[in-house]
Amino acid sequence: MRPEGRTFTETARRAQIVAAAVDTLAELGYAQTSLARIAERIGVSKGVISYHFASKEELLQAVFADVLARAGAYVRPRVEAESTARGMLRAMIESNVDFMGEYRRDMVALFEVAVNTRRADSSPNPAAAEMSRETAAVTTRLLASGQAKEEFRADFDPRAMAMAIRAAIDAVPPALARDPEFDARHYARELADLFDVATRSHG
Numbered sequence: 001m002r003p004e005g006r007t008f009t010e011t012a013r014r015a016q017i018v019a020a021a022v023d024t025l026a027e028l029g030y031a032q033t034s035l036a037r038i039a040e041r042i043g044v045s046k047g048v049i050s051y052h053f054a055s056k057e058e059l060l061q062a063v064f065a066d067v068l069a070r071a072g073a074y075v076r077p078r079v080e081a082e083s084t085a086r087g088m089l090r091a092m093i094e095s096n097v098d099f100m101g102e103y104r105r106d107m108v109a110l111f112e113v114a115v116n117t118r119r120a121d122s123s124p125n126p127a128a129a130e131m132s133r134e135t136a137a138v139t140t141r142l143l144a145s146g147q148a149k150e151e152f153r154a155d156f157d158p159r160a161m162a163m164a165i166r167a168a169i170d171a172v173p174p175a176l177a178r179d180p181e182f183d184a185r186h187y188a189r190e191l192a193d194l195f196d197v198a199t200r201s202h203g
Contacts, residue, residue, distance in 0.1 A: 014052050014062070016042055021063050025109035035059070059111045065155070067110045068131060074099045074120035085146030086200060092139070093165065093192045100172045101184025111173035132170075136162050143199065152199045165195055 006014070020041045024033045035056055039046045053059035078095040082088040100107045114128040139162035146152035170192055175182045 010052070017049055017059065018053055018062050018066050019058045021059055022067070022106055022109040025060075025063070025112045026105040030060075030112040033060075033112075057117065060117060063109055064113045064128070067106045070103070070106070071096070071099050077083070085142060085151045086196065088142055089146065089199065090192045090196060092142070092197060094168065094188045096169050097172055097184050097191065098189035099175065100169075101188070104176050104184075107173045110176045111177055116129075132166065136166050139165055146199070152200050158201065161166055161199060168195075 017038065019129070021033065022039050024041060028037065033056070035049045035053075036046050038059070039049045053062065073147065075092065075095040079088050079091045082091050132143045136159070140158045143156075143158035144159055145150060147154050147158065172182075172184060175187075176184065
C-alpha cells in the first residue's frame with residue numbers, strides 16, 4: 001500500500017506535481033507560483049492538481065516536507081558514520097550545506113515556502129518553526145555530549161553555540177537565491193573549520 005492508500009499512479013503524479021512546484025518556486029518565487037502555472041509546466045489541467053492537493057498551501061507544505069525528508073536522508077548517514085562528537089559536528093555542518101548546494105533549486109523553493117507561508121496570526125510557518133527547534137535541539141545535545149567526553153571545550157553554552165551554527169547554515173538558502181555563483185561546497189568547508197576551532201578542546 002502507498003501512503004494514505006494511494007495507487008502507484010497517484011503517488012507518481014503527486015511526486016511529479018511536487019517537483020513541478022519546486023521548479024516554479026525556484027524560477028518565479030512564491031507570489032508568482034500558482035496551481036495554474038504548475039499545471040501548465042507539466043501539461044495538465046489545473047483540475048488535475050486540485051484532485052491531488054486541495055490548495056496551493058497544501059501543495060507547498062508537501063514541497064516543504066519532501067525537501068526536508070530528502071535532506072534528512074542525505075545528512076543522517078554521514079553524521080552517523082562518524083564515531084566522535086567532533087567528527088559528527090563537522091559531518092553535520094558539511095552535509096547540510098552540501099545538500100543545499102547540490103539541490104540548489106529545492107532549497108530556494110524551500111526558502112520561498114518558509115518565509116512566505118505563515119499562520120493567520122502571522123506567526124511563522126509551523127513546519128519551519130518545528131524544523132528549527134528540532135535541529136537546534138539535536139545540535140545542542142551533540143555539543144553537550146562532546147563536552148562531556150572532553151572533545152569540546154567546556155566553557156561555552158551548547159544552546160548558544162547550536163543557535164549560531166544553525167543560523168550560519170540557514171544563511172545558505174537566501175544566498176543561493178540571490179547569487180547563482182555562490183559556492184556552497186567552499187562555504188561548507190569554511191564553516192566546518194570555523195566551528196571546529198570554536199568548539200574543540202585544547203586540553
